[in-house]
Amino acid sequence: MTLADVAARARVSAATVSRVLSGNYPVAESTRARVLRAVDELEYVVNGPASALAAATSDLVGVLVNDIADPFFGIIAGAVQSEMGSAMGAESGRHGEKLAVICNTGGSPERELNYLTLLQRQRAAAVVLTGGAVEHPDHMAAVAAKASRLASSGTRVVLCGRPPIEDAVTLTFDNRGGARRLTEHLLTLGHRRIGYVAGPAERTTTRDRLEGHRAAMSAAGLDEGTQRLTVHGLYDRSSGYDATLELLRRDQALTAIVAANDTIALGVCAALRDQGLRIPDDVSVAGFDDLPFSADAVPALTTVRLPLHEAGARAGRLALGREPQPPGGVAMVRSELMARASTAPPRATK
């Protein structure tokens, strides 16, 4: 079942069928109808690889995420994807639609590079890299190199939630500012002994949030001990749990714990409860991201809201070239403090 078959049935040339299907060229209404009917009758579906080869571009858009099981990435990826299908009508066989494909790197630099190669091989129309980047120098150079190679071969490269690189449009997240305001909130409540559960050391997101926290602590003259009250782990629940136990070991008199994200914060809460400590009466807890479950946690989690859906949608539009690039190719996504019940003034008795 090929274009030629359709052409024969519609009694036109293959070129005409191609023009009807891609819709980017004037075709007489009568012929167009005839072609469309033939397409229907034959249940013809364009051969993607063939057209990608001939046109030297494909309709694939790759979305790289660090962990698709984490709603943080699920929300962003879903939003990117929702921008692609907007015009998807009922008629099958037609094309012009982009196929956004989500690739799960698991946070591994090698897999990230591998997917980039895979997408380059597919001649993807665009690539969206989401979430914190790994800061290892070699890897950063490798990614930057791949990105410019992609860009120079016509693939649009969009970054969402990581630092800018050349040849890419970037949406950075206000991790530093948000983290800083969050810790300031705790400071304002009167906390002085604040533990921090950070993510993996080499991630940019981890570093930015930690810097924001430290900036707030420094400004309050609390450099001392801040270092000692920081524990690194993964961006998951069990790391939060373990880190909390470790923090408690280091300082029994802690009155607050800030987690690098909401998922970690969940683990922090679990550990605190298992230790017989009440939230926020004994220890205040705060997270970051404001994932859907955070507002429902008990007590509701104080956190920093990042408009993930909007950011993902915008990244998708940027990837399609449907939105003008921000000045300088970089735009920052603002974050917002969500003060809820998991944070309160420290107990006077402590």
Next chain:
Amino acid sequence: MTLADVAARARVSAATVSRVLSGNYPVAESTRARVLRAVDELEYVVNGPASALAAATSDLVGVLVNDIADPFFGIIAGAVQSEMGSAMGAESGRHGEKLAVICNTGGSPERELNYLTLLQRQRAAAVVLTGGAVEHPDHMAAVAAKASRLASSGTRVVLCGRPPIEDAVTLTFDNRGGARRLTEHLLTLGHRRIGYVAGPAERTTTRDRLEGHRAAMSAAGLDEGTQRLTVHGLYDRSSGYDATLELLRRDQALTAIVAANDTIALGVCAALRDQGLRIPDDVSVAGFDDLPFSADAVPALTTVRLPLHEAGARAGRLALGREPQPPGGVAMVRSELMARASTAPPRATK
């Protein structure tokens, strides 16, 4: 940068380079090395569309999910994808690797069909359909038709978590059995007035779980009222919240609420708390799926565990033809009751 460039540099024919790269044909070790070096020096990356066209197959594997922001699907999709990259070595440019791409249908039948067409157009190597199917007759017929067309053109079709169809290998989930055991657990605790918050009416998952629940109620002679104490909504938190308010309106003396999944259960808990009801003292709550956050909820949520990661991984292997098909093309994934703190005997005073 094409095969021909590499061939010229390695002083061999294009055919030889192709053979080295696909590795499915004997080539002298010395030439192979020469070719590989040329590939490296030129940073050559195979043109996917071109090779897909020539070979009439691509290395794309599509994974359709109803809602990628929901960890239920994130976990399955991540697991499918993790089976693909297993052999991904460091060398770029090489191929043979599959690219698993996740497509988010948002639960819309049209988008599901559209993605199927898109994947058919890409001549995908396999397609994995996950999660409950929409039971509208027309749509089921359309999906079945698409599936057999895909199958007949060499695309493997795998179903994960939905009822079997012809031309597809299927992994069904034990939704009915799990739901039944869950309600039995509540019955055993002494509950009689049990509310049920179901998912969207037309989903197979919704129906199966509801049937399991009703079967348990019937067996206990509790048909009466079961119908009245069932409310349908979406598989999300706010539906659970609203449904709970509605249930309470219908029967103030409810002692337990079963939710069609954990996310809904979260909303149920929130509503109950907002109404000043304690869990499980006043009302017991149960969910389904055992997502990661469920064990951490307060109180820990009683639910039915589905081995999502294993199921997804198996679906991935099936899609790659790396695992023998189960007898009859259908295998059932067992579920397991996880009795936790959110369920307890009803208050004697009620």
Next chain:
DNA sequence: CTGTTAGCGCTTTCAG
């Protein structure tokens, strides 16, 4: 507005 004519870059018989 429509047809003709070349390829796009790779795979794969078929010879050697």
Next chain:
DNA sequence: CTGAAAGCGCTAACAG
């Protein structure tokens, strides 16, 4: 074991 040659199905000038 390697090369030559014939497409895979579609698109994009270029005429008409």
